[in-house]
Structures are given as C-alpha cells and as structure tokens.
Amino acid sequence: MPPDFLSNLFVFILAGFVGFEVIKRVSPLLHTPLMSLTNALDAIVVVAAITIAGLQETHLAVVLGAIAVAASFSNMVGGFLITDRMLRMFKSGRAKKS
Amino acid sequence: MTAATMAQLIDFAYIAAAVLFILALKWLSSPAAARHGVLAGEIGAALAVAATLFNPALTEYRWIVIPLIIGAAIGVPLGLVKMTAVPQRTAVSHAFGALSASVIGIAEYYVRAPHVTKFGMVEIAMEVVIGALTFTGSLIAAGKLQGILPQRPITYRGQNYVSLAVLGAAVVLAVVLTLHPEFIRLFPVMVGVALLFGVLLVTPIGGADMPTVISLLNSYAGLSAALLGFVLDSKVLVVAGALDGSSGFILSVIMCKAMNRSFRNVMFGAFGQLPAGAQAVEQERTVRSANAEDAAGILAAASKVAIIPGYGMAVAQAQHKVRDLYDVLTKRGVDVRFGIHPVAGRMPGHMNVLLAEADIPYDRLIEMDDMNSDLAQTDVALVIGANDVTNPAARTESSSPIYGMPIIDVAKAQTVMVIKRSLSPGFAGIDNPLYYMDKTLMLFGDAKAFVGDVVRELSAMQAPAAAAGGR
Numbered sequence: 001m002p003p004d005f006l007s008n009l010f011v012f013i014l015a016g017f018v019g020f021e022v023i024k025r026v027s028p029l030l031h032t033p034l035m036s037l038t039n040a041l042d043a044i045v046v047v048a049a050i051t052i053a054g055l056q057e058t059h060l061a062v063v064l065g066a067i068a069v070a071a072s073f074s075n076m077v078g079g080f081l082i083t084d085r086m087l088r089m090f091k092s093g094r095a096k097k098s
Numbered sequence: 099m100t101a102a103t104m105a106q107l108i109d110f111a112y113i114a115a116a117v118l119f120i121l122a123l124k125w126l127s128s129p130a131a132a133r134h135g136v137l138a139g140e141i142g143a144a145l146a147v148a149a150t151l152f153n154p155a156l157t158e159y160r161w162i163v164i165p166l167i168i169g170a171a172i173g174v175p176l177g178l179v180k181m182t183a184v185p186q187r188t189a190v191s192h193a194f195g196a197l198s199a200s201v202i203g204i205a206e207y208y209v210r211a212p213h214v215t216k217f218g219m220v221e222i223a224m225e226v227v228i229g230a231l232t233f234t235g236s237l238i239a240a241g242k243l244q245g246i247l248p249q250r251p252i253t254y255r256g257q258n259y260v261s262l263a264v265l266g267a268a269v270v271l272a273v274v275l276t277l278h279p280e281f282i283r284l285f286p287v288m289v290g291v292a293l294l295f296g297v298l299l300v301t302p303i304g305g306a307d308m309p310t311v312i313s314l315l316n317s318y319a320g321l322s323a324a325l326l327g328f329v330l331d332s333k334v335l336v337v338a339g340a341l342d343g344s345s346g347f348i349l350s351v352i353m354c355k356a357m358n359r360s361f362r363n364v365m366f367g368a369f370g371q372l373p374a375g376a377q378a379v380e381q382e383r384t385v386r387s388a389n390a391e392d393a394a395g396i397l398a399a400a401s402k403v404a405i406i407p408g409y410g411m412a413v414a415q416a417q418h419k420v421r422d423l424y425d426v427l428t429k430r431g432v433d434v435r436f437g438i439h440p441v442a443g444r445m446p447g448h449m450n451v452l453l454a455e456a457d458i459p460y461d462r463l464i465e466m467d468d469m470n471s472d473l474a475q476t477d478v479a480l481v482i483g484a485n486d487v488t489n490p491a492a493r494t495e496s497s498s499p500i501y502g503m504p505i506i507d508v509a510k511a512q513t514v515m516v517i518k519r520s521l522s523p524g525f526a527g528i529d530n531p532l533y534y535m536d537k538t539l540m541l542f543g544d545a546k547a548f549v550g551d552v553v554r555e556l557s558a559m560q561a562p563a564a565a566a567g568g569r
Contacts, residue, residue, distance in 0.1 A: 001217065002215075002217055004331045005217065005221075005328065007333075008327060008328045008331065008333065008336050009328075011333050011336045011337060011340075012324055012327075012328075012336050012339075012340050015116075015120075015336065015337040015340035015341060016340040016343070016344050018120055018341075019120075019123070019340055019341040019343075019344035019345060020344045020348065022120060022123045022124045022127075022341075023123060023341075023344060023345045023348050024348060025124075025127040026123070026126050026127050027127065027128070027129070028352075028438070028440060028446075028447060028450075028465055029129065029447065029450050029460055029463060029465075030126055030129060030132060030447060030450070031349060031352075031445075031446035031447030031450070032184060032188075032445060032446060032447035032448060032450065032451045033126065033132065033447070033451070034123075034126055034345060034349075034446075034447070035188055035312070035313075035316055035345070035346075035349065035445065035446065035447075036184075036188060036191070037122060037123070037126065037135065037136065037139060038123070038316065038320065038341060038342040038345040038346070039188070039191045039192070039195060039316070039319075039342070040139060040143070041119045041122065041123075041139055041142075041143070041338050041341060041342060042195050042319060042320055042323050042338055042339065042341075042342040043143070043195060043198075044115065044119075044143060044146055044323075044334055044335060044338040045195065045198050045199050045202065045323050045326060045335060045338075046147060046169075046198070047112075047146050047147060047150040047332070047334065047335075048202050048326060048330050048332060048335060049165075049198055049202055050147070050150050050151065050156070050162050051150060051153065051155075051156070051330075052202055052205050052206070053161045053162050053165065054153070054155075054156030054157065054158060054159065054161070054162050055155060055156065055157070056157050056158050057209045058205075058208060058209055060205060060208050061205040061206075061208065061209050062158075062161050064201040064202065064204055064205035065161065065201075065202065065205055066161045066162075066164070066165040067165070067197070067198070067201050068197070068198035068199075068201045068202045068205075069161075069162060069165035069166060069169060069198075070165040070166075070168040070169040070172065071169065071194040071195075071197045071198040071201075072169070072194065072195065072198035073165070073166050073169030073170060073173065074168075074169040074170070074171075074172035074173035074176060074194055075173065075191045075194045075195050075198075076143055076147075076169075076173065077169065077170050077173030077174060077177060078172070078173035078174065078175075078176035078177035078187075078191065079173075079177070079191060080136060080139060080140050080143070080177070081173070081174065081177025081178065082176070082177040082178075082179070082184070082187070083136050084133065084136045085177070085178075086181070086184075086451055086454070087129070087132045087133045087136060088133070089181075089451070089454040089455050089457075090129045090132070090450075090454045090460045091454075091457070091459055091460065092129070092130075092459055092460060092461050093459035093461050093462065
C-alpha cells in the first residue's frame with residue numbers, strides 16, 4: 001500500500017468527521033444553500049484540471065483538462081453566486097421592521 | 099525563488115483553502131452569519147486557484163485561460179436562475195462536478211498507461227466509474243426536473259436485474275483492468291458501462307423522490323472528487339470532496355427519514371406508479387368546496403393560520419401571491435406561519451428558498467415537528483399545492499404505500515382548506531382522506547389565481563382596526 005494512500009485516507013476520514021459534525025448543525029431552513037455551497041467548494045477540482053491542462057503531457061490530457069477546467073469553474077462561479085443570492089433573501093422579521 | 103519553495107507555498111495556500119472551506123460550512127449554521135460563510139469559501143477558492151496558476155511546472159496557459167473564461171460564461175447565468183429552477187440547476191451542477199472529476203481521472207489514466215500500478219488502477223477505476231454514473235444520472239435528474247423527460251417513474255419488468263447486471267459489468271471490467279492495467283482498450287468500455295448505469299439508475303425514479311436522489315447524487319459527486327484527490331495525491335481535493343460527500347449523505351438520510359423509506363426502496367422501489375388494484379377505492383364520498391369569498395371570510399375570522407406549501411405552489415409560481423396573502427392577513431392581526439415538510443418540493447429546503455425569495459421572514463417558516471405541536475391551537479390550516487405530506491392515511495391506514503411517513507398533521511386544526519386543481523390523486527397516485535373530512539373545504543382552482551382572488555376579497559373587506567379608527 002503506497003504511503004500517500006494512507007495519509008490521504010487519514011485526511012479523508014478526519015475531514016468526513018468534521019463535515020458530519022459541522023453540517024449536522026446547519027438548519028433545515030438553509031438546506032438548499034448548503035447544497036449549492038458544497039457544490040461550489042467541490043469545484044476546487046479546478047486546481048487539478050488547471051494542472052492537467054497546463055502540464056501538456058499529451059494532447060488528450062490537454063483536451064480533457066480544458067473540459068474539466070470549464071466545467072468545474074462554471075460550478076465554482078455559479079455556486080458561490082447563487083448561494084449568496086439565496087442567503088441575501090433570508091431576512092428575519094425583526095430586521096425588517098427596524 | 100526555487101521551485102521547491104514555490105511548491106511549499108502552493109501547499110500552504112491549499113491548507114488555508116481547506117480551513118476556509120470548513121469555516122464556510124460552519125458559518126452556515128445560522129442565517130445571520132451564513133453570508134460570511136460564502137465569503138470564506140470564495141477567499142479559499144480564489145487562494146487555491148491563484149496559487150495553482152503560479153505553479154512553475156505549467157508550460158502553456160492558453161488551454162487554461164480560455165476554459166476559465168468559458169466556465170465563467172456558463173457559471174454566471176447558472177448562478178442567476180430563478181428560485182423555482184434551483185432543483186434542476188443543482189442537478190446540472192452535480193453533473194458538471196462529476197464530469198470534471200471523471201475526465202481528469204480518464205486523462206490521468208492515459209498519461210500513466212500502460213504503466214499503472216495495481217493500486218493506482220483501483221483508485222482511478224473507482225473514481226471514474228462513480229464520476230461517470232453521477233454525470234449521466236444527474237443529467238437525467240435535471241431533465242426530469244426541467245420537464246424535458248417525464249417526471250413519472252419509467253419502469254419495465256426485470257428492470258432492477260438489468261441495472262444490477264450493468265453495474266456488475268462495470269465492476270468486473272474494473273477488476274480486470276486492475277489485474278491487467280495494460281488492457282487499454284477495456285478502459286473506455288468501462289467508462290461507457292458506467293455512463294449507462296447512471297441513466298438506468300435515475301430513469302425509474304419519480305419526481306416526488308427527487309429530494310433524496312439529488313442529495314445522493316451530491317454525495318456521489320463529492321465522493322468522486324475525494325477519490326480524485328487520492329489518485330492525484332491532492333489533500334485539498336480529499337477535504338473538499340469529503341465535506342461535499344458527507345453533506346450529501348446527511349441530506350439523503352434526512353430525506354429518507356422524512357419519507358419513512360430506505361435508500362434501497364428509493365433507488366429500486368420505483369415509487370409513484372399506480373399500484374394495481376389500489377384505485378378500487380369507492381369514489382362516492384362527498385367533499386365540501388368553497389369559493390374565494392368564503393375562504394377569505396374564514397381566514398379573516400381566524401386568529402391563527404398555518405400555511406402548508408408543496409411542490410404545487412412552485413409549479414403554479416404562486417409564492418408571490420402567497421406573500422400578498424401573508425401581508426394582508428398580518429395587517430389584520432392574524433398570526434400566519436408556514437409549516438415546511440422536509441421533502442416538500444423537489445430538493446432539500448426548496449420551499450424555504452421560494453418563500454424567502456418572496457420576502458417572507460424566515461422566523462415564520464416552521465419545521466414539521468414544531469408545526470405539528472402547534473396545529474391543535476390553529477384555526478385554519480391552508481394547504482397550497484401539497485398532497486402526500488399532509489395525507490392522514492400515513493398515520494392511520496397501514497395498507498397505504500405512505501404508511502409511517504411523518505406528515506404535517508393539518509387535520510388537527512379547526513378548519514382545513516386545500517387549494518387544488520381537482521380531486522385527482524396526487525403525484526404518487528395515493529388517495530387522500532383529508533379531502534373528505536367534515537372540517538375540510540376544497541378550494542378548486544389554480545394556486546396562483548385562487549390565492550390572488552382570496553387576497554382581493556380580503557383587501558376589499560373593511561379592516562377591523564381601520565373601521566374602528568374611522569377616516
């Protein structure tokens with residue numbers, strides 16, 4: 001078993017636990033923004049896509065990397081944008097009266 | 099600066115990004131702090147992307163910059179869709195996420211092939227198979243939600259066996275490739291089989307089960323990103339993928355519980371087809387119906403009103419009219435609250451976002467359990483476009499397909515009013531005894547038009563306070 005597998009597994013399990021504990025506390029009110037925000041965070045795959053497209057190892061890798069850059073960056077931009085739009089809509093009754 | 103120092107700096111940026119991502123989700127626990135969360139996520143993502151662009155190993159920027167521009171051009175309109183279109187937008191973004199994770203895995207395989215280690219092959223195969231099936235599965239879900247594909251479950255005899263056989267074929271191909279990574283020609287076959295399985299997996303699932311399916315696809319998209327992190331030894335991908343995966347998983351569990359169903363039942367049960375023979379219920383029962391004027395009179399006389407919205411409200415785009423109703427009733431001193439069932443709508447939290455868009459304060463949006471404990475003291479429960487989530491058969495009739503599902507028990511209120519187009523059974527084809535109760539008034543019509551009429555009637559009535567104060 002390669003050593004980086006074990007260290008990645010270590011990180012995966014700990015991050016999974018942190019995610020579980022943090023997300024459990026998110027109010028059901030915000031479940032839709034939660035999903036769009038995690039989608040935007042997941043789009044961090046773009047860093048791998050940029051690397052694959054920029055290393056220019058094979059033609060196929062450049063083409064697939066470019067597709068991945070576009071797909072994941074659209075998620076990143078769109079995900080943050082719509083999450084912020086949604087959260088701006090949530091107003092409490094008290095804040096409105098003041 | 100040496101390349102080694104640069105690589106370390108990039109790693110530090112990734113660590114900062116991972117921390118900011120966790121903070122982003124943490125701040126989402128309260129609506130007041132939630133927007134800080136988005137900012138934290140944005141800073142983290144910007145740091146990571148900027149650091150990556152400084153990687154000295156990158157030789158050519160053309161095929162990075164052009165796709166970044168294209169991605170932004172696709173992403174901005176997808177970030178500006180209407181709130182009613184959010185479920186299909188979410189499905190599309192799961193598809194994009196899975197697409198990018200799987201094509202990177204595919205690229206990585208061809209860069210390494212045929213010298214792929216057995217262990218590396220296991221990681222790549224799992225990552226690509228999950229990414230590919232999530233991609234097509236999400237596209238099918240988006241098609242159903244957008245109405246391009248029929249929302250009802252599409253089923254045929256022996257379907258589950260066919261689906262399982264296709265999944266089995268993908269697993270066998272993955273195992274063969276692991277034992278013989280040099281069989282390069284098998285790799286695209288495995289990808290194709292996984293793509294096919296994604297289609298087969300989601301096609302038989304009906305619209306009412308979409309909240310669970312969307313959550314599950316969210317979880318798979320996260321898992322494929324985390325596995326890609328294993329393939330590329332990138333910890334920031336592992337962290338982001340694990341966060342996304344656990345979020346999708348938690349949401350799927352919540353959705354399943356809210357329907358009293360298991361994962362297996364959602365994925366393979368093809369809920370929502372008419373059970374043969376179940377329609378043989380006697381249809382001779384009577385219902386009481388009322389017009390907008392009567393409804394307005396009853397609402398005006400109430401002191402506590404609960405509104406239970408469902409997918410029908412979203413379809414009719416009635417949320418802004420509902421907001422007018424909330425305003426006019428609140429002005430008369432009526433206490434108006436909204437009871438939100440976890441699976442109302444087509445994705446987790448769907449109703450909350452629609453009502454928030456219509457400017458209804460979020461402290462008026464009440465979760466199912468809190469609503470239920472308050473309904474006995476409520477004068478009028480007004481059901482708008484919701485059906486199964488208010489069906490008392492879930493509590494009383496053990497033969498009902500939804501028996502055991504937690505519901506918003508509107509029958510506890512003094513009077514129940516249901517806005518509905520006709521008496522036809524709801525999406526799942528299950529009869530609703532609520533409509534035939536003595537305390538129930540059926541308000542037949544389009545949700546948007548009917549609520550509009552009720553608002554007009556209420557505005558025309560002299561407000562009690564204004565009448566007393568004189569003009």
